[in-house]
Structure formats: structure tokens, C-alpha cells
Amino acid sequence: MVGTPAAAKWKDQENGVRAMDRDTEQPMFTLTLFLMEDERAEALKIAIPSGGLPNGLHPGRFVKPVNLFAIPWARIVFDKDGKPNLQEGVAYRCAALELVEAPAVPQEAAA
Numbered sequence: 067m068v069g070t071p072a073a074a075k076w077k078d079q080e081n082g083v084r085a086m087d088r089d090t091e092q093p094m095f096t097l098t099l100f101l102m103e104d105e106r107a108e109a110l111k112i113a114i115p116s117g118g119l120p121n122g123l124h125p126g127r128f129v130k131p132v133n134l135f136a137i138p139w140a141r142i143v144f145d146k147d148g149k150p151n152l153q154e155g156v157a158y159r160c161a162a163l164e165l166v167e168a169p170a171v172p173q174e175a176a177a
Contacts, residue, residue, distance in 0.1 A: 069098035118162030
């Protein structure tokens with residue numbers, strides 16, 4: 067499910083340089099999707115090229131990511147005293163989003 071509207075992704079926001087998809091040369095956007103499984107939700111911030119954003123996309127809309135993949139990353143940042151600190155995470159990216167119908171609510175859950 068879409069959690070936030072698509073927002074422009076910047077390579078250098080101070081200088082107005084947009085992040086571009088290397089394959090399609092389209093501007094990149096980011097949005098948050100909620101993955102819901104077994105009574106829990108996970109928020110995923112996903113990068114997507116502009117051509118992969120369907121019409122009718124809005125928060126609360128159910129979608130299916132196309133060619134979703136995870137990119138682990140890590141970097142070392144030095145604090146003011148020169149001490150290294152490891153920052154790490156996972157970046158998510160997909161080629162497109164497909165609009166889908168909301169899943170059916172089981173009768174026992176609706177009661």
C-alpha cells in the first residue's frame with residue numbers, strides 16, 4: 067500500500083540536480099510503501115523512475131512493485147574527533163508500480 071506521495075529524488079538538491087535513472091534517463095522519485103504481512107507492517111522507501119509511476123497513484127492505494135530489488139549499502143563517517151562510525155542500510159528500487167485492487171477482508175475479521 068502506498069504510504070506517501072511520490073517525491074522528486076535529488077542527486078544534489080542545493081544545486082537543483084535531479085537523480086536520473088541510469089537505464090532510461092528518466093527522473094527518479096521516491097515514495098514509501100507499506101508491506102503488510104501477518105499482523106505487522108514494514109515501511110519501505112523505494113526509488114522509482116518517473117515512467118514507472120501509474121496514473122491514480124495516491125496514499126492508501128494498493129500497488130504491486132515490478133522488479134523490486136534491495137541494494138545493501140555501508141559507509142564510514144568520521145565524527146568531529148576523527149572517530150569512524152559505520153552507517154549501513156538497505157536501499158530499495160523498482161522499475162514500476164502496478165495498481166491492484168484492495169485485498170478482501172476475511173468475514174471473521176470484518177465482524
